Amino acid sequence: MxxxxxxxxxxxxxxxxxxxxxxxxxxxxxxxxxxxxxxxxxxLPSMVVKAATVVAPKHTTVKPLGDRVLVKIKDAEEKTQGGILLPSTAQSKPQGGEVVAIGDGKTVGKNKVDISVKAGAQVVYSKYAGTEVEFDGSKHLILKDEDIVGILETEEVKDLKPLNDRVLIKVAEAEEKTAGGLLLTEATKDKPSIGTVIAVGPGPVDDEGNRKPLSILPGNTVLYSKYAGNDFKGKDGSDYIALRASDVMAILS
Known part of the structure; x- marks a missing residue:
């Protein structure tokens, strides 16, 4: 067959x-x-099947809405002031950047309240504020106008111009000795909550959309909430803190 x-x-x-x-x-x-x-x-030849990667479309512009601001995040410092290279785990999260775009503001009562910053301004913002986005090959942050602490055009923290209801305070130095004369280590020193006001913002917006000036003035010695605000280290080694006026508990004299 x-x-x-x-x-x-x-x-x-x-x-x-x-x-x-x-x-x-x-x-x-x-x-x-x-x-x-x-x-x-x-x-059979070896075959490998891979899932397709979804690539987000290229966007040319991002327009913040309302009282929101788009900020390009400043790169984290890779070295200390002494030139020591920091590992990525030791690099502090950046708290500053450049304003790229702003919203149209918001309406409070019968008045229109404009954004307190302009495009191109160098600003400092609250540490955990906003939403981080990847745009134009760089990291950006979309945050509310009220989350911007102030404008800082130099590298000196004392030159910070607070916005809204923020206050910039130079922190008093921690006591190095107890009342009995015992020397304190860094770990046992209490975090100071007293300092001198360096600069104040224009004040918050009331229910009618008008600015209400702060009762705190530069030069005042104040007592403030112990764990409030954002801490900064000045180039002269001094400690500074920027916080809301509502976190200031008393004016000392």
């Missing part, structure tokens, strides 16, 4: 001609001696 052989070229339903290096083996049937070519598993 004639022997019938089916080869890979005769199987068209799966379009197997696109595979290369196909090897065949045959099975002998006793009745009709038909041999059917079988594609062995180890004869």
């Amino acid at each position: 004639a022997t019938t052989q089916l080869t890979a070229s005769s199987i068209s339903t799966r379009n197997l001609s696109s595979f290369e290096r196909l090897r065949t083996s045959s099975i002998q049937f006793p009745r009709n001696n038909a041999r059917i070519a079988i594609l062995t598993q180890w004869s």
